[in-house]
Amino acid sequence: MKLFILLAIIATQTFANDAEKIMKSLYHANRPTTAIYKAKMIIEGAGRNSEREFVTIGKTNNIDDAENLVKFQKPSKFRNVSLLTKNYPNKNSSQWIYLPALKKVRRLDSSSKSGRFVGSDIYYTDMENRHYSKDNHKLVGKKGNLAVIESTPKEKDIYSKMINTIDLEKMVIVKAQFFIDGKPEKTTVSSDFKKDAGVWFAQKSVVTSHVIDQKTTTIITKHIFNKRVKNNYFNHFRLGDELKENF
Amino acid sequence: MKNKFIIAIFIAVALFSGFLAKDVIVSNIPATYLPKDMPSNVLNAKLRKQFGSDELFIFMFQLEEFSKESLTKFQKVVDRAKRVKNVKEIRSIFDHEVITGDADAVYVKKEFNVDNFEAELKELQNDEVAKDLYLDYDNKILSLVVEPTLIGESLQRHELKTQIEKEFQKLSDSGATFLGTAGELSVDTHQFEEMINVLTLVVPLTSIFSMAVIFFLFRSIGSIVVLQIGSTVVTGVCIGLYGAFELPYNMVSTMIPSLMMAITISFFIHLLNHSEEDDFNSYDEAAKKVFKPTMYSGITTSIGLFALAASPIPPIRYIGLVGGVGVITSVLFILFVSPILLRTFKVKLKKKSFNDMLMRKLDFLISTVLNAPRKTAVFMLATLCIFGFFGTYVESESSLYEFFPKDHALNRGNNLFKKHFVGTTPIDISLKVEEGSLLNADRMREILNMQAELEKLEDVTKVYSFANVLRTFHKKFSLSSFDAASSEMLEQYLFIYDGQDLYDFMDRDGTLGRVNLSLTENRANLIEKQIEKVEEIIKNTNLKGLKVALAGSGKLFSDQENLLIGGFTQGFVLSFGLVSLCLVLLFKSLGSGMLMMVPNLSPIIMSFGFMGIFNIWLDFGTAMISSLTLGIAVDDTIHMFHSMKKNIEIHGVNDGIRMAYRESGTSITMTTFILCTQFMLLMFSDFLPLKNFGFITSIGLFSALVFDLILLPALMKINHEGFFNYKLKHQP
Structure with missing residues (x-):
């Protein structure tokens, strides 16, 4: 009996270690120095449908230090609405928002990370690079080159649990299930994977909410990796500037 | 032979009735007392589907003192209670959305920082929702507003109440005394x-x-x-x-x-x-x-x-x-x-x-x-x-x-809530866009003016809508009065708004909204008199391009x-x-x-x-x-x-x-x-x-x-x- 328990503990630890390794690899994988995406976001639900187009410019300074700018282009009433996110090592990230109607830049507080990004099913917390060490990971399944890993935060966090299905070959998440207070919150399914400059990325992702009748589809229409980008883009004082480059 | 036939029929009828009786639905909800096709019932069903139930369970507790320890224990019990079956949401000071900010930052705060509880409570005291629904600071009373999923059977509601009460019994560990319940679900x-x-x-x-x-x-x-x-x-x-x-x-x-x-x-x-x-x-x-x-x-x-x-x-x-x-x-x-x-x-x-x-x-x-x-x-x-x-x-x-004696638990709870918070009879003014959008600054200002007039009515203890949320957002974001707000600003606020409270009063397209009134009056005819006054104020408000109708439990009653x-x-x-x-x-x-x-x-x-x-x-x-x-x-x-x-x-x-x-x-x-x-x-x-x-x-x-x-x-x-x-x- 004792031997059985010992073997079970060893097995669990092994699986946990495997899961940790996978999540670590995932964290470090597919990170170009800069990534520029032109994308379309379609939000559907309860008889309504809205479409936005935006450009995101991301820059990785080092693994825990990254910046990301999102600038909306369509519809015209949201043109130039901008969101700047800066991730820091060992510190909470910062966000700034610019509203053209007010011609004002305001910082968003880090405690509002459970909010929805522009009314979509993508939450502000999803836009950060979450370090794998913040969670406990458990390998719950493996089939072919797909691994299913259940992650629970070590400290109280927005999501009480995440279940990720990872393509171990590409090192991308193909499906992610999110839980809040133990209840299913939403599911993201990524598809149409493409490789460029050694980086795998999903051209399409669909986030389906389980709490409201809504679904968000993001389709990447254009991408550029490792292009030199101006530092001005990541200066919150210049957040109101229009994009001069035509990506 | 004839007698045997009669007895056989009788037994068959008895058994069949017994079989059918097991499918009886016990439901005492207000909507069952009105014809399904009655306009206010139809509208109310639509609003409930969009905005959630207005039939709530309200539990009131009094703390011996506000302290980090007592509030931490309290919060843990509330978090656990959220997992009870058929609980859609439990609203309290612990997750009340506060749109706050200063010259530097603005944000929708959704969590109560127990470590900084004194400042948090002070902020909530001044919040136009929290002070009327969740917190009576002077008397150390906290109320927990339980919103169920749209369950129609009284038995299920009763089970929900029993389960919630079981969870809330643990609150005595945090030094909280149970004061009573209120709300439409409590009546039911x-x-x-x-x-x-x-x-x-x-x-x-x-x-x-x-x-x-x-x-x-x-x-x-x-x-x-x-x-x-x-x-x-x-x-x-x-x-x-x-x-x-x-x-x-x-x-x-x-x-x-x-x-x-x-x-x-x-x-x-x-x-x-x-x-x-x-x-x-x-x-x-x-x-x-x-x-x-x-x-x-x-x-x-x-x-x-x-x-x-x-x-x-x-x-x-x-x-x-x-x-x-x-x-x-x-x-x-x-x-x-x-x-x-x-x-x-x-x-x-x-x-x-x-x-x-x-x-x-x-x-x-x-x-x-x-x-x-x-x-x-x-x-x-x-x-x-x-x-x-x-x-x-x-x-x-x-x-x-x-319908119950004056000293019945229902009446004690109801009177207590009215004394420390607001009235328990809800009325909704539904605003459906026929032309344009609700996110029109002039229209919004008219709605706020109408709300101010409604608040002057005797028996109306609270008036709240999407307009309140957007006004606060504007004030915090632009640091200026709402008179200066434009429709473009409102559109962009909605674009970046990441809270939930707004959508309890307005749909995501900005085409349907509600203004909620809390009345203290519980008698049907007196409610009707208040409704007549409300309709008079609506008539005198410029709500061109909006289809206006009344709903809510109070209206149905x-x-x-x-x-x-x-x-x-x-x-x-x-x-x-x-x-x-x-x-x-x-x-x-x-x-x-x-x-x-x-x-x-x-x-x-x-x-x-x-x-x-x-x-x-x-x-x-x-x-x-x-x-x-x-x-x-x-x-x-x-x-x-x-x-x-x-x-x-x-x-x-x-x-x-x-x-x-x-x-x-x-x-x-x-x-x-x-x-x-x-x-x-x-x-x-x-x-x-x-x-x-x-x-x-x-x-x-x-x-x-x-x-x-x-x-x-x-x-x-x-x-x-x-x-x-x-x-x-x-x-x-």
Whole structure:
């Protein structure tokens, strides 16, 4: 009996270690120095449908230090609405928002990370690079080159649990299930994977909410990796500037 | 063979009803009291689907002190309670959205930082929602507002309440004292508990009483058994119909078991009265003797109930239809099944005769009626007029809270919440865009102005909408007054708004919004008066391009009351007309039919007279009394009239009336006594509508007896002699 328990503990630890390794690899994988995406976001639900187009410019300074700018282009009433996110090592990230109607830049507080990004099913917390060490990971399944890993935060966090299905070959998440207070919150399914400059990325992702009748589809229409980008883009004082480059 | 066939049918009906009864839906929610296609009900359903339920459970706690420890424990319990089945959300200070910020940053804060609780509580004290719903800082009272998923069954709601209470019991560890509950769901669950109380206490009590009476009168266990079988099956058929047609079983429906028991026992006593002692073969003969009057009574009683089907209020309509079928089932049981069972069980009766004793008591009455029929008739009609006058003072009013005693937990909780927070009657003003968008700054300012006017109304303790949320967002983001806001700004605020509170009042497209009012008033007519004032303010607001309508639990309740009056009048007129027609057809005489209807007006007039004197409202409990008592009371009239008619033809008018008193007068006195006592047992309920129903129905039945024993014979004598013949005979 004792031997059985010992073997079970060893097995669990092994699986946990495997899961940790996978999540670590995932964290470090597919990170170009800069990534520029032109994308379309379609939000559907309860008889309504809205479409936005935006450009995101991301820059990785080092693994825990990254910046990301999102600038909306369509519809015209949201043109130039901008969101700047800066991730820091060992510190909470910062966000700034610019509203053209007010011609004002305001910082968003880090405690509002459970909010929805522009009314979509993508939450502000999803836009950060979450370090794998913040969670406990458990390998719950493996089939072919797909691994299913259940992650629970070590400290109280927005999501009480995440279940990720990872393509171990590409090192991308193909499906992610999110839980809040133990209840299913939403599911993201990524598809149409493409490789460029050694980086795998999903051209399409669909986030389906389980709490409201809504679904968000993001389709990447254009991408550029490792292009030199101006530092001005990541200066919150210049957040109101229009994009001069035509990506 | 024929008997076996009858018993087989009876058993099949009993089993099938039992099978259907298991599917009964117990649902006391306000929406079931209104026709489904009623505009306010349709709109309310739409708003609830979009914005969630406005029927909430509110739990109030008082802390000994605000401290990190007590608040941490409190928060943990609340978080656990969120996982209870059918809990959609629990709103409290711990996750109340506060749009806050300073010159540097703005954000929608959603979590309570226990480490910094003093500053957090101070901020919440100034928050326009938190201070009115979640936090009474000075008295250290916290309220937890539980929003359920859209569950319609009262049983599920009750289970939810039980589970939540179980979780919240752990709050005593944090030094919190439970103060009480409030909210619409609290009303519903208390009503449900009272319904169960009636079914488990009052109904068995009436059953035991009826068994005791039968045993006392007939000294026969077998007759009790047969009566119980009959009552159970008749009630089972009624409940089975609720299950078969998916009719919601609610507070109004709880009257069915007592009613069916009363009707069955009444018919049964007539049957046993006509049976011979110690002769179990006499029941078939007795059934033949009572066949005509029982059939006539059954037809007229069921018609009286079927007339309730004209009511626009679904529960009253259902009780009429189901009750009518129940009466027919009861008649069929009494006439066809019970004689077989009594004979098969070899039931022998040992009748305790009260006839002689009763006849002695009634002697003075009989003499008065026979010697002075005109004076008697005038006196009785004058009594009716006096009580009719008092009846004009009856007020139509309902209050779900006043259905319970003042010191009932429901009322204590409700009053406490109103004292420390806001009113508990919600009204929604629905704003549907026909042109443009709600995110129009000028329109928004108009809505805010309208809200300011609404807040000035007495009894309106809170007005809140999407406009409040956007105004706060604007103030925090732009650091300027809302007068400076533009529509473009509002669009962009909505674009980046990441909270949830806004969408409790506006849909994500900005095409449908609601303004929520909290009223302190709980009485239907007074709510209606407030609604009229609200409508006046809306009329004076420029809401061009918006379709405006009212909904919410308060509005539904007010509409129910209006339907009640209309339905009551309709029901009574129809009931009276149909029963009169029935009597005319049954007795094949217009004169006989009309003659019998005169004393049958007495239960209604006397009931209303007493209601006027005792200030008893016309509400859901008492609205059905007129049709019900008419239907039951006509049974006595038929028996008495039938007996008088038959005996007058044989023995002449005076002796014929005396014979009728002995034959039917004593028996209807006995049945009325039994019925009145049975209905009066309903007064053991804490629930006011049932209490009043029991009391007033007893008054009505007793009045019917009095008028059947006094006015009816007097009218019969006058009819034979002619009203003016007396004078002609005695003129010098």
